[in-house]
Amino acid sequence: MQGKRPRISNEERSQAMRRALLDAGRALFVAKPYAETSTPDIVAAAGVTRGALYHHFEDKKALFQAVVEAEAEAVARSIDEVSDGELTAIGALIKGGEAFVTAMTKPGRTRLLLLDGPAVLGPTAMRAIDERHARKALREGLEAAIAAGALPALPAGALTAQLSAAFDAAALGIEMGDAIADHRAALHGLIEGLAASAAER
Template identity: 40%
Template structure:
């Protein structure tokens, strides 16, 4: 019984650290937040923090994974709500752009993420969170003949990079209608991938 209570307390401490550090990272940026401020805001000791995370970077990584997972869930939900595979792709892409315009997600996922973890590790997390959904969707569309047959990996990376770059631009543009304009441009890019009517996957 006591072990179960201690386990619950440890999990509660971890959740608190993630919640409070996420808010600090989102509002101030990784570089402006110190461990002392994190533990003070979370109401825990540094020892408690180090029990769960061996560094500020490790804590940030956990926060980033949480943000990426939430965005991926929003993308998957938007895609799953559609029956047609092509509409699933476009709905998922639009959901990613919309989710990425949230200031917290932008700062943590797109600005500080690559800078703190390095491009290689950040890309690996991005692949694990949402990029593989894009790869799967493109693979299915190519196999069905909706998109002309071509290597999937470079296409998925190009589209993923375009959407990440668009989200970063939206973070600083600030004009009404920019999200709609960005989506319209992306939709035209996606439409250009469609195979001519009657083309098969052979």
């Protein structure tokens, strides 16, 4: 009956702790707004003390940022999974957009990525995170479509920002109870409208 600890390496221990904190953090950050989520609650959920948290992260915001970054990466992965093997540039955009909206239906993602993320981390930091993930996919899709002549030659950066925001709004609206079909139709309308503009010549 002696309590033998398994003699684990520091590296493993740290990684496990970090993971536990990230998991607990995500669970609580999606359940309540950032401001109402306390570090005592987070570490209690992880079964440790605040000492562990402040050992692994500079402050509460740094933990939150790590959670957000992981979530953004997961969303981007969902998009990449469907993006390959699409015939037309426009088709790829539509398909990717729908994958994004679907991925955002996972509980908590709108709060993390669209509400608390921008407010807590700031728009610049949040854009930088997004630029490494979902937004990057959108930008590349738009640039490819423009290069192929399927979309008009609009400034890619601004168009990415605006269309990305439109996708975000669709995801948020759906979570708020809007009809999915309506948002899908509106997104199609926006993209096909651009395509029609390009076709007009």
